[in-house]
Amino acid sequence: DVQMTQSPSNLAASPGESVSINCKASKSISKYLAWYQQKPGKANKLLIYSGSTLQSGTPSRFSGSGSGTDFTLTIRNLEPEDFGLYYCQQHNEYPFTFGSGTKLEIK
Amino acid sequence: QIQLVQSGPELKKPGESVKISCKASGYTFTDYAMHWVKQAPGKGLKWMGWINTYTGKPTYADDFKGRFVFSLEASASTANLQISNLKNEDTATYFCARSGVYYGLFEYWGQGVMVTVSS
Numbered sequence: 001d002v003q004m005t006q007s008p009s010n011l012a013a014s015p016g017e018s019v020s021i022n023c024k025a026s027k028s029i030s031k032y033l034a035w036y037q038q039k040p041g042k043a044n045k046l047l048i049y050s051g052s053t054l055q056s057g058t059p060s061r062f063s064g065s066g067s068g069t070d071f072t073l074t075i076r077n078l079e080p081e082d083f084g085l086y087y088c089q090q091h092n093e094y095p096f097t098f099g100s101g102t103k104l105e106i107k
Numbered sequence: 108q109i110q111l112v113q114s115g116p117e118l119k120k121p122g123e124s125v126k127i128s129c130k131a132s133g134y135t136f137t138d139y140a141m142h143w144v145k146q147a148p149g150k151g152l153k154w155m156g157w158i159n160t161y162t163g164k165p166t167y168a169d170d171f172k173g174r175f176v177f178s179l180e181a182s183a184s185t186a187n188l189q190i191s192n193l194k195n196e197d198t199a200t201y202f203c204a205r206s207g208v209y210y211g212l213f214e215y216w217g218q219g220v221m222v223t224v225s226s
Contacts, residue, residue, distance in 0.1 A: 034213075043217065044202065045216075050209075091212045096154040097154065098152040
């Protein structure tokens, strides 16, 4: 199975700042990496797939980069609604696996 | 709009069974695969497997072979997850999630069903 190592586990930032979350795969997954947002009381939301393709409706302040084994989610100019949990997931091969999550909190 | 609406929370005893439903609306049910994802309390997401909504063929991740069954009521645009012989470690929130442009992508999610197994 492809192991996904996500860092950091926790992140604190203020509205208006920029943050980056990293995800490392245990072997090459080409470009096939997705990012999801999880917030209490809301359905999980697909933000980015195939490394850098924004899902319809994802604000342009979100961006994804990387290929092979190393990927990054960057959120610029943080908005209050961006705080929550973020997960990466490889969608290259069975079984589909997730990172352990990053909790983005308001500083 | 596309929605996946799951059934309500469940409280079960060890050894019992539970069936969770996921009703889809807003798209043609048989056009997209349906996945199931487990989240234990305070833990991350774990993919359980998926079901081909056109053929009804399920595929299970290794950790979910044996006691877990994916099924369909295609006429009702509903996917089901049944867990038998429940164990304490089955206590979790279970999500259904519809595939996207890639079948391993989870484009739309249900709200999740909390299953608590306790004697």
